[in-house]
Structures are given as C-alpha cells and as structure tokens.
Amino acid sequence: MSEPKNQAAWLTKAGSPLEVRAAPLPEAGPGELVIKNAAVAINPLDCHMQDSGVFIQQWPAIFGCDVAGEVYEIGKDVERFKTGDRVIGHAINLTSGRPQDGAFALYTVIPADKAAILPDEIPFTDGVVVSFALEAAVCALCLKEPDIAMPGVFTPAMGLPYPSPRDVPLSDKILVVYGGSSSVGSMTIQIAKAAGIYVLAISGAHNFDFIMRCGANRVFDRNDPSLANKIIDAVRNNGGRFIGIFDAVSTPETYAIDIAIFAQLGGGHLACVHPPPPVDSVPASVKSGMIFAVNDVVTPVWKDYVTPALRSGKIQCLPPPLIVGRGLEHIQSALDKAKAGVSATKLVVEL
Numbered sequence: 001m002s003e004p005k006n007q008a009a010w011l012t013k014a015g016s017p018l019e020v021r022a023a024p025l026p027e028a029g030p031g032e033l034v035i036k037n038a039a040v041a042i043n044p045l046d047c048h049m050q051d052s053g054v055f056i057q058q059w060p061a062i063f064g065c066d067v068a069g070e071v072y073e074i075g076k077d078v079e080r081f082k083t084g085d086r087v088i089g090h091a092i093n094l095t096s097g098r099p100q101d102g103a104f105a106l107y108t109v110i111p112a113d114k115a116a117i118l119p120d121e122i123p124f125t126d127g128v129v130v131s132f133a134l135e136a137a138v139c140a141l142c143l144k145e146p147d148i149a150m151p152g153v154f155t156p157a158m159g160l161p162y163p164s165p166r167d168v169p170l171s172d173k174i175l176v177v178y179g180g181s182s183s184v185g186s187m188t189i190q191i192a193k194a195a196g197i198y199v200l201a202i203s204g205a206h207n208f209d210f211i212m213r214c215g216a217n218r219v220f221d222r223n224d225p226s227l228a229n230k231i232i233d234a235v236r237n238n239g240g241r242f243i244g245i246f247d248a249v250s251t252p253e254t255y256a257i258d259i260a261i262f263a264q265l266g267g268g269h270l271a272c273v274h275p276p277p278p279v280d281s282v283p284a285s286v287k288s289g290m291i292f293a294v295n296d297v298v299t300p301v302w303k304d305y306v307t308p309a310l311r312s313g314k315i316q317c318l319p320p321p322l323i324v325g326r327g328l329e330h331i332q333s334a335l336d337k338a339k340a341g342v343s344a345t346k347l348v349v350e351l
C-alpha cells in the first residue's frame, strides 16, 4: 500500500494567509501518537500566532492546538492507544516549535499523555472543542506550586482538587469564573463542578442558559453596573471559602472588577489568561498569575478522567462547534471568523 500523503496549512511569514500544500508525513517518536485528523478547532492563540508570529520557532510553520481523529501510528512506550482508536488530543507546537506538532494538517503528532479515547457516540467535530480548553482549565485550577508562565511571570497555583469521574459532594470552596461563556471559561466551570467547587460565573446575559448547562451555581451579567457588589454579596451569603477568580478575559476592564471583589473579600488567587495586572494595583493578599496551557499537571486528567467523563456527560463538548467548512482550505476563513469574535461557540474545520 502506498504511503498516505500529508498536507498542511502553512504559515510562511507573520501576517500572511495560510497556504495549503504538501507536508512530510510525520512519524511518532517515543511516547507520541500520529493522528489522522478528522477535525481541528480554532483558538484565539492561533489568531495571535498568525498575525504576529508569536511563539513560532520554525518557519515555515504549522500551528494549531486542537485535534480529533484516528490514531495512525503509535510510538515506542505508548500503551494506552492502538492504531485506529478514535481520540481527541492537544497538539503542542506552541512549546515544541516543530511543524509536525501543529494541528492544521491532515496528520499531526501529539504526546500520548495529551490524548484520550473519544467515545464512539461523540462526533469528531464535537470532541475537538475539548482539548486545549481542558488543558487550560486544569492549569488554572490544579497546579499546587507556581510554575513559570513566561519570563518574569508565574503561573497561578490554586491547588484545587482534580475533577472526579464520580459524583462528589459540594465542598465549601467558591470560585468565580469571569468570561464563563468562553471556551476556556466554560470548560473551567465543568472541571470545577466535577471537583465539587461552587461556581459563580460572569457572562453576557444572552448566555445565562448556556452557563447553567455547563454546571455553574449562579451566573451574573457582565454588563451589570453593580457586578462586583453582586459577586461580593453572593460569596458572603454563601458563607463558604472564597478561593479566588479565574479571569478568562483578562483585560483592564475585568481586572478592575476582580480587584474590587478582592478588596472586599480579603484576597485569594487570581488566575489570568494574559499577564496579570501590575503588582502595585492588586491587594497584597492576592496571589496572581498567568496560566500557560501546556503542563504535565494535566496528565492524570487526560489518562483517567476525560474518557469516562465524556461517556457520563460530566464533560460536555461545549461550547458547541460551529463547523466553518470541510478541508484545510477552510482554516483561513475560520481564523478570519475567530478574529471577528465568537460568543459561546468554538469554530471547527472538518477534514
């Protein structure tokens, strides 16, 4: 049988459109899988990488983080998978810089530790929304010690428990998720709920039903002029232990609300998706950090949680995919659409 031919959506220089053309067929190294992609998803990071070339280590580049498809080849020491398995996975070109580790191709290499079996009843185009958001959510919640996010910036270390495939009782811990309808925010709600955490979410009012579907305990309107006071009252009335805020938006506007909340609630963790607010603007009792969504802290979740949770519905494939088209040629239009902004939706390209 002749070897299959790979193709990829290449980025030749920052700010230029992707070019679909041949790519080498990757090989699985030790601990790796080659995935024959059936669907890929678009993340805001991809837009930044295309526009500015940030994080790109090798030109021309193949980037992209979310894949779903079939295992085409397994590397040495991989025991959890076999060829033909349906999987979702997190492609880590972001850290490795290798083109074969980018999602925007017909075949992609991923670490076996960042993959999980996708149950048969879940389409690839649904499953593909999970991977990068899951990695980000676990990085936000479960690190026990601060790691390095980027030079001079530490990660948060909330030290919260891992999600459990069993039903766990609600603990006394309270977490605020700002930007609860975003991909990363909504997955964080799902993961926190499965760890028994009481979640207060903030989103646009048009997404309240979506937020409750993700498992939040209460939801607040991002445009409410008394937003900070309402969150403060909700925490105080609950009487539980305020852990902090995961801010999945991380803009000066959201930081101002975060700081107003911490000022009244006496501090806690502030986990940001971008560099945190300047130290002198934050109460001394706040431990702030920026997540970096590639971390081994997620390995136990990939290994033991994702597949049973997808089966039981503890992980729902949310936000729902919007399929932009079929074929690598559609990745550029999906990126253009992402740059215009989405709400409670993940843009997906079928392959």
Ligand SMILES: NC(=O)c1ccc[n+]([C@@H]2O[C@H](COP(=O)([O-])OP(=O)(O)OC[C@H]3O[C@@H](n4cnc5c(N)ncnc54)[C@H](OP(=O)(O)O)[C@@H]3O)[C@@H](O)[C@H]2O)c1
Binding pocket: 043, 044, 045, 136, 178, 179, 180, 181, 182, 183, 184, 185, 202, 203, 204, 205, 207, 222, 248, 249, 253, 254, 272, 273, 274, 290, 291, 292, 293, 294, 342, 343, 344, 345
């Ligand atoms: N550091 C890392 O490792 C890392 C990893 C992943 C993502 N990120 C960053 O995290 C951010 C979120 O990524 P994503 O993929 O989750 O984004 P996304 O799904 O594209 O985010 C869209 C959502 O953001 C919400 N939103 C925007 N402004 C808001 C505000 N002021 N208040 C509340 N909600 C607001 C919108 O909510 P409504 O429509 O409800 O108003 C919308 O649903 C991006 O900036 C991304 O670059 C960083």
